[in-house]
Amino acid sequence: MSFVEYSELIQDEDVVIIFMGHDSMMPIKVQSGAQTQTRYGVIRHSSDLIGQRFGSKVTCSKGGWVYVLHPTPELWTINLPHRTQILYMTDIANITLMLELKPGSVVCESGTGSGSLSHSILRTIAPTGHLHTVEFHSQRAEKAMLEFKEHKVSHLVTVRNQDVCKDGFGITGVADAVFLDIPSPWEAISHAKKTLKYKGGRLCSFSPCIEQVQRTCEALLDHGFEEICTLEVLLRVHDVRTVTLALPDFGPEECYADSTQTASDLSQEDVNTSVICKTATPPREMAGHTGYLTFASKPRDQKCE
Ligand SMILES: C[S@@+](CC[C@H](N)C(=O)[O-])C[C@H]1O[C@@H](n2cnc3c(N)ncnc32)[C@H](O)[C@@H]1O
CATH class of the missing domain: 3.40.50.150 (Vaccinia Virus protein VP39)
Structure with a gap:
């Protein structure tokens, strides 16, 4: 393992990143015979890490699992x-x-x-x-x-x-x-x-x-x-949310092709469809x-x- 070159297999003395979630990771140094405690149980370096592929899913002693990632500068x-x-x-x-x-x-x-x-x-x-x-x-x-x-x-x-x-x-x-x-x-x-x-x-x-x-x-x-x-x-992180959008029924295409009517001209009765979709909202202030x-x-x- 090196920070400037990718290796396939985890070896003794390598640094690996234990990934438990996007905001829950920890770097560890692999040492033959050593153990690492996680909230999902113990990882035994000799049996669970050494010889495994970087990127593998490793099951811990309490039955939960983690990914073992190759280290990168990021x-x-x-x-x-x-x-x-x-x-x-x-x-x-x-x-x-x-x-x-x-x-x-x-x-x-x-x-x-x-x-x-x-x-x-x-x-x-x-x-x-x-x-x-x-x-x-x-x-x-x-x-x-x-x-x-x-x-x-x-x-x-x-x-x-x-x-x-x-x-x-x-x-x-x-x-x-x-x-x-x-x-x-x-x-x-x-x-x-x-x-x-x-x-x-x-x-x-x-x-x-x-x-x-x-x-x-x-x-x-x-x-x-x-x-x-x-x-x-x-960095401008957009907030992704699931929203329900009420859509008006515009009828068949030929009925509104020449029309000057806009969505805001429609009354509540015209709204008869809703779709669930994802939206992304930028922050109002940049912290x-x-x-x-x-x-x-x-x-x-x-x-x-
Ligand atoms: C903010 S840290 C640098 C962080 C680094 N860029 C990083 O990404 O981890 C600033 C470092 O500069 C060192 N430093 C401050 N003035 C210095 C000087 N005149 N000569 C050498 N090192 C100095 C401090 O001891 C400190 O470790």
């Missing part, structure tokens, strides 16, 4: 142990696209936090790219390293335990893209510029407050970045502000040509 993001605030799929999808990430890209990121974004970056840049991720909190840096190892992606990532605003990313002129999720991104812009390739590259900074965005944009302009743009990405994404491009460095 499932990890909604199930990972939080050490910090994390980025979610709506922002991650835009970051990956707008940073123009692809297999082989070299990316610098800070801070690593809980590694939510890192896992999606790793899947996108595999098998030949590399992620350099900087985290100044030593326990978070260590935990991230451990998880990358367990998820079989450690060959694609270097974790540095340092302050990105003081010490930068630890590499110069190699990155295709830089991502910042720190409280004072404007202090890291000069380092971001240094770490991006001389031929240029893309940058993104995530900040919850517009005042942080303003300072970051000023720093980006001061350092010669171009195409600066900030966006907020909100769920996470932050602003500021993107910019570093132009080709003329001095290095």
